[in-house]
Amino acid sequence: MTKPFENYIEKRVQNFNIKLENLLQNLEAPSQLKDSMKYSITAGGKRIRPVLVMASYEAFKTDIEKTYTIASALEMIHTYSLIHDDLPAMDDDDYRRGSPTNHKKFDEATAILAGDALLTYAFEIITDDMNLNIEEKLYAISKLSKASGPEGMIAGQILDIEAESKNVNLDELVTIHSKKTGALINFAVHLGAYLAGATREQLYYLDEYASNIGLLFQVQDDILDIIGDEDKIGKPVGSDEELDKSTYPNLLGLKGAKKYRDMYAEEAKVALYNAGIKDSYLKDLIDYIAQRDH
């Protein structure tokens, strides 16, 4: 992990958080609902998806304010999916990043509605953004609804639930991750580059980069779940394994999982090269994800 890249993330996240929190602050919603939405949005997420939008944009252009609303919408959708995932009927998690989950802090009804509200509001803020033209707005909404909908993220969530009660092979595991987490990561990279005017060919290779980044992130998550330090990742080590979930290490062993991690990292670098992108935070991000310890 290189220091400059950590500084980059910190600076970007700081500015982004102001915009994101303003969008919620402006909302004239009942206080219980608004509090619940804000609680999960400000619960210490790493903002990896917004950073991806910004880093992808910055591979081409510098005025990243243009990406803030899209990045905010994306983070709202990611956050809603965590709120609903944590519900008793789903993963039944009481804690996330060391704090009570939304339904523990508030109640289940509020958590369901706060999730619904974040999902809906994500589309609203795109339509209201003054920095995007009408084509850009519609393109973003089309891509975001597909990425997060029943053929994207939600498909991944239901496949993931089904996978708990059966054995899945590596192909199926990749499909689940490509949809459950990959679809939003693809959206982040794609939209950042699209808004900055990337060519069709560049978008093609950046989609490939994003797919590998998504799987890289997941395999590293699985590896950390085995070897990670409980304090650093904020949930009990080995919790997925206890549920007998399909993971890379379970299917390939720890050594095999690490081999796949290195392969995804390498393919992400090749894709970036093919997109003609050289000095970019997108490149630093590969090592950042592969080497992260929390």
Added chain:
Amino acid sequence: MTKPFENYIEKRVQNFNIKLENLLQNLEAPSQLKDSMKYSITAGGKRIRPVLVMASYEAFKTDIEKTYTIASALEMIHTYSLIHDDLPAMDDDDYRRGSPTNHKKFDEATAILAGDALLTYAFEIITDDMNLNIEEKLYAISKLSKASGPEGMIAGQILDIEAESKNVNLDELVTIHSKKTGALINFAVHLGAYLAGATREQLYYLDEYASNIGLLFQVQDDILDIIGDEDKIGKPVGSDEELDKSTYPNLLGLKGAKKYRDMYAEEAKVALYNAGIKDSYLKDLIDYIAQRDH
């Protein structure tokens, strides 16, 4: 209730249902998710909101195919809200319209995800519609996200939950209904007329019409809950009263509730007149709602 209007609804609903079910059929989603979405979409809803979109459009123009996607998106959002409303953490209903609710037919996790999926897919189908131009799509998405979001329908839902544990006055009751059910009804009437090229002034009066139609629908619902026949409305008579919910009859008595019903119907007619709309199904609809017995 006039026979011609019933025939009108039946014909429109028939064609609309084909379009709506096709939109779900085309979805390449995991079968459990798709089945669950289809189950609630085809569970015998009255399609009052889609009919409103069509009737509003037909006050100006005849090619109503143009409204089908917007009407479908609206019905998907209405349906998702029912699925989530029925969950154990919310109203905890086992039956709706005489059939098991989504989480009873499938399970809670699937019901939560099917609701999320219908909500997300509603926006996707608007972006993909070939019958609308880009301005119309963005206008529809902006209005729909606001109507169904944390300042609209979801605000109404949380206010409704809060109202269960306290006394609300008539003003507060009107606010709850205006958001919880009124916002989507407003969207229906507004978008139908907008797509047909209504003037700004006509849209203003049609918004007024829609607000009164929404409250009319609600007060009649409350009245039917007291005097209705259990078979016809498909849920136990008096169920809202048992929960000590705030209703028009509880606040005003049955006679007072009927007076408000007549007042809303009258104001809806005046608004329609001010919009310059004479012979329209929108007019028949007023009596249809006021006189319905299920």
